[in-house]
Amino acid sequence: MIVKALVSYDGFNYAGWQKQENALGIQQVIEEALYKITKENVDVVASGRTDAGVHAFGQVFHFETNKNIPAIQYERALNALLPKDIRILKTEEMPDDFHARFSAVGKRYDYYCSYDIKNPFNYKYRNLLTKKLDIEAMKNASKVFLGSHDFTSFASSKIDPRKPRVKTISNIEIIEEGMDVHFIFEGTGFLRYQVRMMTGTLIAVGQHKIGVDDVQRMLDAKDKSACRYNASSCGLYLVEVKYNETN
Structure with a gap:
């Protein structure tokens, strides 16, 4: 069974x-x-x-x-x-042909940041921020990631070289919720570190350290050394794994 x-x-x-x-x-x-x-x-x-x-x-x-x-x-x-x-x-x-990994057709990851740095519980569950982010700039930059792309620049160097680097992202949302900034990423699947590296890059945009053109250049480079941003693991949540109706 x-x-x-x-x-x-x-x-x-x-x-x-x-x-x-x-x-x-x-x-x-x-x-x-x-x-x-x-x-x-x-x-x-x-x-x-x-x-x-x-x-x-x-x-x-x-x-x-x-x-x-x-x-x-x-x-x-x-x-x-x-x-x-x-x-x-x-x-x-x-059914006997079901496989948790290979039968999956999509995933959703959420990422949380917080300005509430005095909350002693947040360090386990939020990426803490000390400066206000430019949400509109991040939303604009996030459009670079939408669609099907080779995400080599936003992935771990330890991934098996035979593994496909092309992933399709269908939706990215960035929402301010009180003291939190909530990111939503939906797609066919994600490489190791991909969501954290995309989030870290978007935060850098929100801090005006880099611009949309810089994000585009990182993506186009298809080079692991092109992106040096990687948001902390504590803010990342696997929210949903999607399957066809038969699964």
């Missing part, structure tokens, strides 16, 4: 999604809980990896099991074993 799970987590206490030898990943915590339930060595496959400190409202993973347990019951069983900063929102049985 293939089980699809929707999970939300606070990434502050973890070294990212992926299980690691010398640090605690969210994947490891979930797999250990599944072993207690199924007594099987279950491999959990996510829609994509999130880095250390990154949060999720709507990460998706799947696993395969031979255990005769209705898929819907894994939600309650896992939540009884998982720490409170990892919560399973939904579990359901899927």
Whole structure:
């Protein structure tokens, strides 16, 4: 049986999604809980990896099991074993051809900044700002990223060279919400660090350090060294993974 799970987590206490030898990943915590339930060595496959400190409202993973347990019951069983900063929102049985990563057709990431630097809780969940941003300038610059582009300049140098660098971004919104600045990025998918690097670049625009032409030159360069901006991980949230209606 293939089980699809929707999970939300606070990434502050973890070294990212992926299980690691010398640090605690969210994947490891979930797999250990599944072993207690199924007594099987279950491999959990996510829609994509999130880095250390990154949060999720709507990460998706799947696993395969031979255990005769209705898929819907894994939600309650896992939540009884998982720490409170990892919560399973939904579990359901899927067709045999479902894959959390390869079946995905789109993703949404949100990024939060805050001017409220005196709030002692914000440092875990917001990128703190000390100067007012020019929102209109950032909105104008964000148009450079819309559409299908090679985002090599806005990606980690550690990405497998065989992995396609072309991604399609369908929507970018930048909204002031009280003391927060809220970014929304929607697209077919994103390279490692892409959202954080685009956000960091747009913040630099908002601080009048660079202009729209500079952003365009970075994108056109298709060169990892072209962009030196990378917003902190704490403000990033994986909000939604999109699938076709059949998934």
